[in-house]
Amino acid sequence: MKIVVLLKQTFDTEEKIEIENGSIAEDGVKFVINPYDEYAVEEAVKLRDEHGGSVTLLSVGPDRTSEALRTALAMGADDAVLISDERIPDDEYAVSKVLHAYLAKETPDLILGGNFSVDRGSGQVAIRLAGLLGIAHAGSITKLTISGNKAEVHRDAEGDLEVLEVQLPAIFTAQQGLNEPRYPSLPGIMKAKKKPFQTLSLDDLGLSEDDIRPATKQSDLSLPPERSAGRILKGEPAEVAHELVTLLRTESKVI
Amino acid sequence: MSKTILVYAETRDGKLRQVALETLGAARLIAGDGDSIRILVAGSNITEAVSALKPYGGEIIYTVEHDDLEHYNPDAYMAAIEAVLGVAKPDAVLFGHTAIGRDLAPLVAASMDAGQISDVTAIENNSGEAVFTRPLYAGKAFEKRVFVNGPWVVTVRPNNIPAAEAVEGVDTSIEDVAFPAPSLRSVIKDVVRKTTGKIDLSEAKIVVSGGRGVKSAEGFKPLEELAELLGGAVGASRGACDAGYCDYALQIGQTGKVVTPEIYIACGISGAIQHLAGMSQSRVIIAINKDPEAPIFKVADYGIVGDLFDIVPLLTQEFRKVLVS
Known part of the structure; x- marks a missing residue:
């Protein structure tokens, strides 16, 4: 079984966000595999161990993305492809076209990705690819079993659980609860250094800037107004409970 | 045009x-x-x-x-x-x-x-x-x-x-418009309704959320009672989900859901930066925590330092009085 994992490198969720000269500052920031993509990597490696085949990591991003890809190779993926080109705009419409150009030639049986990325959080790219490739998909899955050319998945739909049978090839996006991602082992890290790692440009994919013109662009970037600490209510539990409900009526007027 | x-x-x-x-x-x-x-x-x-x-x-x-x-x-x-x-x-x-x-x-x-x-x-x-x-x-x-x-x-x-x-x-x-009845590449085998009759977390006007301080699945009971009375939904921090007290579907934060209710009541949640990202746009934030140093108090409009198991049932009582009158 040929499995491709869509992977994005993101800020560690511990990071605070600062804006410098109109963009988000990256100095000293710790980067990680997008947490949802980490579930996808783990699931792909488990499925490959069970059914045979290969796991290819696929990413669009700057050169620093190679660190995240090496980590995922150390978790057990077989090879990595990084599409890195400054001409690729920061727009999901364009990014999915770039990924599509690569995937259309590869015909994987299974594509796994994260439910969304914790940075831009738009959750578009994987599902757009299902549309562009003309294959089935299920988003936000918490269980995946493959038998023959079918997959049985559990999907989280706003707290309800759907059990689906999906024809392969298909794209699934990982939700929390799918698995517990492994930590890369030391031998895994050593092996990862020797695994095939390909870096591609737009030209390698036969794309020009015109093919991937963005459909949307950022016009402003800001930090939310900081919340200041309010007041601590003091007294016996029964008193503070009464005071709080009174304040919600008279001061905040929310009830 | x-x-x-x-x-x-x-x-x-x-x-x-x-x-x-x-x-x-x-x-x-x-x-x-x-x-x-x-x-x-x-x-x-x-x-x-x-x-x-x-x-x-x-x-x-x-x-x-x-x-x-x-x-x-x-x-x-x-x-x-x-x-x-x-x-x-x-x-x-x-x-x-x-x-x-x-x-x-x-x-x-x-x-x-x-x-x-x-x-x-x-x-x-x-x-x-x-x-x-x-x-x-x-x-x-x-x-x-x-x-x-x-x-x-x-x-x-x-x-x-x-x-x-x-x-x-x-x-x-x-x-x-006529439905063209396509061939379906995926088939629903089963739907397990866990949320029947409940308000969806992302749409709820009031969210009562529990963290590690809730201590067990059972510990969510008083939170559920308060949420039900207020017509709200129950959420959770990653800590509570990781500890197995509740389903990941309830998780609020940078991983999980982002909520923006009128009232957010954080019970036994310390307030890690990832959790704050998921709820700090709420209109009014109430924090209940034993630890007066918990970061959640820095974003809360109203804070109560104390045991959630004492405070939450009393809050439910007080709300009930107000809502009935």
């Missing part, structure tokens, strides 16, 4: 969802003079939802009704939408950023070769140009975004865009 804006009006169990009216509200913010707003309702039993929608106007309500649309299925719903796209030929399609909207919108965008702006929390009309505000890093930052090329696909976050108001004397026509 006048635009046609198509609003996907989401239903649940045959009933119109609040987010449908908010999506229609978003369409009105985008629309200029002469633009046409149309609405799409798809499902297996949509009579009630369509009558509920009628007072809100829109030039045409397109209805697609078929048994295959009883449960959400991307192939079936895409076929329904594409049938409507064929007759409506919209320049923009709007969805709620819900489980269904998040799943359908990118498919529609790919099919229309359109850009998409997701999870929009505010819309301004700058002399004819629609400017969309949306969160980055779950709300640690916000960006404004515009379309540079048409067509447009937009998803709007529940609870943020003002719902459309009813319009007097509207003349909305209803057009049935």
Whole structure:
């Protein structure tokens, strides 16, 4: 079984966000595999161990993305492809076209990705690819079993659980609860250094800037107004409970 | 040039969802003079939802009704939408950023070769140009975004865009569109309803959330009672989910859901930066925690230092008194 994992490198969720000269500052920031993509990597490696085949990591991003890809190779993926080109705009419409150009030639049986990325959080790219490739998909899955050319998945739909049978090839996006991602082992890290790692440009994919013109662009970037600490209510539990409900009526007027 | 804006009006169990009216509200913010707003309702039993929608106007309500649309299925719903796209030929399609909207919108965008702006929390009309505000890093930052090329696909976050108001004397026509009954590449085997009768977390006006301080699955009981009384939903921190006290579906934070209710009550949650990202845009934040140094108090409008198991039941009592009178 040929499995491709869509992977994005993101800020560690511990990071605070600062804006410098109109963009988000990256100095000293710790980067990680997008947490949802980490579930996808783990699931792909488990499925490959069970059914045979290969796991290819696929990413669009700057050169620093190679660190995240090496980590995922150390978790057990077989090879990595990084599409890195400054001409690729920061727009999901364009990014999915770039990924599509690569995937259309590869015909994987299974594509796994994260439910969304914790940075831009738009959750578009994987599902757009299902549309562009003309294959089935299920988003936000918490269980995946493959038998023959079918997959049985559990999907989280706003707290309800759907059990689906999906024809392969298909794209699934990982939700929390799918698995517990492994930590890369030391031998895994050593092996990862020797695994095939390909870096591609737009030209390698036969794309020009015109093919991937963005459909949307950022016009402003800001930090939310900081919340200041309010007041601590003091007294016996029964008193503070009464005071709080009174304040919600008279001061905040929310009830 | 006048635009046609198509609003996907989401239903649940045959009933119109609040987010449908908010999506229609978003369409009105985008629309200029002469633009046409149309609405799409798809499902297996949509009579009630369509009558509920009628007072809100829109030039045409397109209805697609078929048994295959009883449960959400991307192939079936895409076929329904594409049938409507064929007759409506919209320049923009709007969805709620819900489980269904998040799943359908990118498919529609790919099919229309359109850009998409997701999870929009505010819309301004700058002399004819629609400017969309949306969160980055779950709300640690916000960006404004515009379309540079048409067509447009937009998803709007529940609870943020003002719902459309009813319009007097509207003349909305209803057009049935035939369902093309596609072959389905995925089949629903089972739906386990865990949320029947409950309010969806992302749409709830009041969220009562528990963290590690809740100590067990059983410990969520007092929180559930308070949420039920207030007509709200129960959420959780990652700590509570990782400890197995509750389902990951309840998790609020940078991983998990982002919520923006009127009242957020954090019980036994310390307030890690990832959790704060997911709730700090709530209107009023209440924190209950034993540890006076917990970071959650730094963002809370009202803080109570104490044991949630003492405080929460007393709060429920107090709210009950107020709500009854």
